[in-house]
Amino acid sequence: MSEKPFFVGYLPAPGPLRTFLLTVCILLIAGLGGAGLLMGAAQDDPGPGAFRFDYGRQTVTGVVELTPYPVIHVTEGNDRIKPGDSFLMTAGGKSGVDSRAEPLDGQLAQVSGVVLERGDLYMLQLRGGRNGLQAAEGDAPVITPEPQGRWKLAGEICDGKCLAGAMRPGRGLAHKACANLCLLGDVPPIFVSTQPVLGEEFLLVTGPDGTRLPREAYDYIAQFITAEGEITKRGDLLVWEIDVDTIEVTE
Amino acid sequence: MDVATALVMAMQTWGIVGALVAAVFLTIGIDRIDEDVRGAYIFRPLLIPGVLLIWPLVLWRWWQIETERAAWADRYRPVRASYGLAVVLMSLGIIAVVIAGLSVRQSWPADIAPVQLSEGAGQ
Numbered sequence: 001m002s003e004k005p006f007f008v009g010y011l012p013a014p015g016p017l018r019t020f021l022l023t024v025c026i027l028l029i030a031g032l033g034g035a036g037l038l039m040g041a042a043q044d045d046p047g048p049g050a051f052r053f054d055y056g057r058q059t060v061t062g063v064v065e066l067t068p069y070p071v072i073h074v075t076e077g078n079d080r081i082k083p084g085d086s087f088l089m090t091a092g093g094k095s096g097v098d099s100r101a102e103p104l105d106g107q108l109a110q111v112s113g114v115v116l117e118r119g120d121l122y123m124l125q126l127r128g129g130r131n132g133l134q135a136a137e138g139d140a141p142v143i144t145p146e147p148q149g150r151w152k153l154a155g156e157i158c159d160g161k162c163l164a165g166a167m168r169p170g171r172g173l174a175h176k177a178c179a180n181l182c183l184l185g186d187v188p189p190i191f192v193s194t195q196p197v198l199g200e201e202f203l204l205v206t207g208p209d210g211t212r213l214p215r216e217a218y219d220y221i222a223q224f225i226t227a228e229g230e231i232t233k234r235g236d237l238l239v240w241e242i243d244v245d246t247i248e249v250t251e
Numbered sequence: 252m253d254v255a256t257a258l259v260m261a262m263q264t265w266g267i268v269g270a271l272v273a274a275v276f277l278t279i280g281i282d283r284i285d286e287d288v289r290g291a292y293i294f295r296p297l298l299i300p301g302v303l304l305i306w307p308l309v310l311w312r313w314w315q316i317e318t319e320r321a322a323w324a325d326r327y328r329p330v331r332a333s334y335g336l337a338v339v340l341m342s343l344g345i346i347a348v349v350i351a352g353l354s355v356r357q358s359w360p361a362d363i364a365p366v367q368l369s370e371g372a373g374q
Binding site: 039042147148150151152153154173193194195196197219223226228230231232250251 | 365
């Protein structure tokens with residue numbers, strides 16, 4: 001009969017095994033805790049973006065403009081969203097509001113939803129159907145685009161919704177697959193610049209000549225890149241028409 | 252073909268072969284190598300996900316037992332004997348993946364400033 005100690009879960013641990021088990025337990029707990037600490041410390045700060053349910057439902061009126069991603073230029077605001085502001089919109093989940101906004105291009109519309117906010121960037125997640133976006137009475141002022149020239153920028157292409165606060169982190173490689181799915185669902189893409197451009201850190205990014213972000217650019221989402229393109233100011237929003245052929249991944 | 256497409260295709264191929272192996276093994280093979288399962292069918296669908304993942308090992312074990320190439324006890328020992336090595340290799344693999352990931356991670360190019368290449372029409 002072997003004298004080798006044998007562990008049985010519902011019986012007291014045999015003497016010779018106690019030291020071994022105790023050492024393994026301590027090393028395992030300390031090791032896993034240490035590994036968790038190291039991995040957490042290696043992560044980038046996810047930033048301050050968040051859903052602002054504490055603001056309550058926001059309802060404002062403005063002009064719908066397709067850039068081709070729908071933008072609202074506010075004409076009649078409220079306590080938080082002022083006239084003259086321009087912001088992007090999204091639907092619930094990984095969906096944009098293109099199908100609802102397209103019939104209202106250039107018209108006055110009332111939008112209603114919850115704010116996603118990250119610093120200077122904010123967007124509205126609209127309520128479902130006509131409750132979120134519907135035509136409003138009145139004359140729509142004409143929004144004149146202001147060309148700002150061709151720029152070379154460095155930074156990262158993200159999906160606007162997650163970046164603004166729907167996900168944490170809402171940018172970076174860990175978020176790449178989610179960002180691509182959001183963009184495929186027509187959520188507006190946002191370029192985060194390394195340094196402010198004409199006073200703005202966040203720019204709506206599109207393809208050239210009013211087209212959507214080209215599919216070729218999707219491979220570079222969440223990577224740090226440099227690229228060139230024309231910037232146009234629409235309302236108080238900067239729109240960067242990225243030239244995909246000029247994209248270069250930085251070190 | 253880019254890397255992502257190749258990875259997806261490799262996973263799909265692995266899964267399709269695994270599904271074929273599961274279909275044949277769970278309907279024919281398992282009865283031939285384990286007399287205890289004959290007449291028992293409800294549990295077999297539960298094995299499908301596992302067979303999809305490790306179908307080469309399933310085929311190898313099936314072949315080992317079917318051909319009686321090893322003594323009864325030895326048919327099971329080789330797999331168990333390699334557990335220790337597998338644990339060590341997987342642990343080292345995780346560490347290698349983390350180190351490789353951290354070493355190729357890009358750093359935020361904060362020092363690259365925006366450059367205006369040309370002025371706009373209205374400027």
